[in-house]
Amino acid sequence: MSFRNRFAQYALIAFAGVVLAACANQKEPAATAISGIETAVNAASADASKYIPDQLADVKSKLGDLKAAFDKQDYKAVLAGAPAILSSAQALAASAAAKKDEIMKALSSDWTGLAASVPDLVSAVQSRVAILSKSKKVPAGIDLAAAKSGIADATSAWDKAKAAFAAGNLDEAVTTAKDVKAKAEAAAAARKLDRTTPAPAAK
Amino acid sequence: MMAENDNAAKPAAAPAAIGQFHEVQKGDTLSKIAEKYYGDPSLYKDIFEANKDVLKDPNKIFPGQKLRIP
Numbered sequence: 001m002s003f004r005n006r007f008a009q010y011a012l013i014a015f016a017g018v019v020l021a022a023c024a025n026q027k028e029p030a031a032t033a034i035s036g037i038e039t040a041v042n043a044a045s046a047d048a049s050k051y052i053p054d055q056l057a058d059v060k061s062k063l064g065d066l067k068a069a070f071d072k073q074d075y076k077a078v079l080a081g082a083p084a085i086l087s088s089a090q091a092l093a094a095s096a097a098a099k100k101d102e103i104m105k106a107l108s109s110d111w112t113g114l115a116a117s118v119p120d121l122v123s124a125v126q127s128r129v130a131i132l133s134k135s136k137k138v139p140a141g142i143d144l145a146a147a148k149s150g151i152a153d154a155t156s157a158w159d160k161a162k163a164a165f166a167a168g169n170l171d172e173a174v175t176t177a178k179d180v181k182a183k184a185e186a187a188a189a190a191r192k193l194d195r196t197t198p199a200p201a202a203k
Numbered sequence: 204m205m206a207e208n209d210n211a212a213k214p215a216a217a218p219a220a221i222g223q224f225h226e227v228q229k230g231d232t233l234s235k236i237a238e239k240y241y242g243d244p245s246l247y248k249d250i251f252e253a254n255k256d257v258l259k260d261p262n263k264i265f266p267g268q269k270l271r272i273p
Contacts, residue, residue, distance in 0.1 A: 124222050127273045135243035142242075 026075035033082035034070060037063050040089035047096035051103065055095055059088045107170040114177040115165075121184045122158060125151045129187070143190040150187030154180045227268040233261050240272050249273055 041048075041059060048056040062085045069077040129147050138144050157180045165173035225236055233247035241249075251261040253273040258264065 120222075124273075128223075131241055131246055131249045131273060135241045135246060137242040139240070139242040 026079060027073075030070055030075040030078035030082070033078060033086065034063070034066055037066070037082065037086050037089045040086060041092065044089070044092035044096055047100055048092045051096045051099035052092065056092060059085065059092060062088070104170060107174045110174045111165060111170060111177065114161075114174065114181060118158060118161075118177055118181050118184065121181065121188070122151065122154050125184050125187045126155070147187045147190040150183050150190060154183035154187060157183060223272040225270045225272050227264050227266050227270060229266050231264060231266075233264060236270065236272070 037059075041056070041063060045056065062081075066078050066081055066085060069075075069081070125147065129144065129151055132138055132142065132144050132147070157176055161173050161176035161180055164170075164176055223240075225240070227236075233250050234244035237247040237250055238244040247261060250270060250272060251258055254270045257268060257270070264270070
């Protein structure tokens, strides 16, 4: 073997060694990059899944692609793609917090309106039901039993709404309060509270 | 005492979603109003109690008065 051929052979072996070493050197940083992204995703996951599910799914999908590249030992691709995905993952928490804040403000506004109107509505229905219960002849067309049942349900549900609000669960408080309003309105309809013409007295 | 107006008694539309109001017409008495809304004239006291801010005497109501029907 000539000196030239031997040199080429050594050079090839050396190059392969360098490539292998380079690959081995990139594996750990690639694994660390993926781990960092996973940490950021996990930290934001609770709120992100609730308030920005699409954004979370997008980041998870990209993370999945990175992992696939890692499994194929394409560490270069992992290291090239990781910074952008890490940035997206780190932005999840802030985006989720902003969306949560926006929703909480809307719910708070809803609650304020409901808290101002629902108790009066329930009270008005209760008052009428109490008076009608004393009547010797309930006017025709008034379903007193339905009104009593409806207002009992509404009163109970309103207590639950207030408890949810006191516990800081604004979402549940508003949902329950809306249900109370619907129940109270149904009870009001059952006793014809909002009729412009009163039901004729039963003869 | 009857209210002084020939118009037939008719309840006013509720000004808000909550509660109900009745505009007094001539010939109205609290008993008649109670009978219309509750089916029982003896329940006029409930209407009177709910309108004590505008009524001093249950026998004195006047056309045009808007009474809250509790």
